[in-house]
Amino acid sequence: MNQNLSENNIELFNLDPWYEPVDMSQLMDEIKTIITSFVQLKDEEAMAIAFWILHCYFIRLPKQPQLLECSPILNITSPEKRCGKSTLREVIEELVPRPLSVMGITPSALFHTIEARYPTILIDEADTFLRNNSDLTRLINSGYKQDGRTMKMGGKTWDETLSFSTWCAKCIVGIGKNLTDTTKDRSITIRLKRKKNSEKILSKNRVLKDDPDFFISLKRKMIRFVLDHEKQIIDSPVEMPIEMDDRTQDNWEGIYQIAGFIGEDTLRKVRSAATLLNSHRYDDDSDGIELLKDIKQIIPTIDLDKIPSITLVERLNADLTRPWSSMSHKGLSQHIFANMLKEFEIYPIQLGGTNSNQRGYLYDDFEDAFDRYL
Secondary structure (H helix, E strand, C coil), X not given: CCCCCCHHHXXXXXXXXXXXXXXXXXXXXXXXXXXXXXXXXXXXXXXXXXXXXXXXXXXXXXXCCCCCCEXXXXXXXXXXXXXXXHHHHHHHHHHCCXXXXXXXXXXXXXHHHHHHHCCEEEECXXXXXXCCCHHHHHHXXXXXXXXXXXXXXXXXXXXXXXXXXXXXXXXXXXXXXXXXXXXXXXXXXXXXCCCCXXXXXXXXXXXXXXXXXXXXXXXXXXXXXXXXXXXXXXXXXXXXXXXXXXXXXXXXXXXXXXXHHHCHHHHHHHHHHHHHHHHCCCCCCCHHHHHHHHHHHHHHHHCCCEEEHHHHXXXXXXXXXXXXXXXXXXXXXXXXXXXXXXXXXXXXXXXXXXXXXXXXXXXXXXXXXXXXXX
8 A cells, every 4th residue: 555645545534445455447347337236327327427436535635635626526317207316326325435415405504514524425306406506506616626615704703704615526416407507517417217127226225234335345445446546646647538628628537547547448438438428418508509509500501691680580480399489479589599699709780682671690600609619
């Protein structure tokens, strides 16, 4: 075991490390197997969850050297109930260090708990209380980075400015669109499906009844790996795929660094997981991005360099499978359309011609937005 590590790091886990060095590649396969025995998952999803669990063991107190600049939020969601979300959260709770599961928490309770207990927080039923709670959302987002903090007034006479760390690992569980765009952007998202009757899984409660220490050996092995190799992993370089945007690189950098240290085969599997999960990252895009997507599909069918606003709006409203026709009692208006495009610095102009009052857009005006956002 690396003797350079402080005793504080061992005490942080509140569990003795495994009695001998571990083969981490084999252990990651073991963790994946355990997870998928309780919940139906794709192999790439199980790999991402396994590494998210492992990354929790590298999170240190704010003043200590950190492997991780960012801790991606694990967002577990599904379209409906009974898809295994709570079961997966319970399995993760058994495997992470210092777990704390909550089904509701105030902003004040959150930052005081982080400062006092330094937990891995697992928030269940987030769809019931988080979506419209802007104060709590801001705190969760700030704790994505190791220097995340919140400032509050306090002291005996309430005239002191107190600083609280918000840095910790967070897993959020809920149905549907339970997170804001800013939080989703900081997340690795796992979308669960309801299992078929033919798909068999284990009961966690039954397993723990038969063997209360079922998960303990896995935790001890992860602790041993971290204590043995943390310094080497911190010092090892990592090269992120250039096709990832900056936020996605932040989300996956720590996981890539750990996987690269374990071995090329493990890194290849993590790349595959990142590719799959990132391909779904914008499935719940903002209305503005959805609008750009539809415009990009419509423009080639119009075949004009100058495109009348009314033509675009009519085409958008005509597709009843898209949200535009139900934006008001008359559907998407030219005024709403112009305001939405203004966010992308796309503005209407006078088109001239036979109807000098007709307004619309130049095809070239859309190209920059397409390149940047799609």
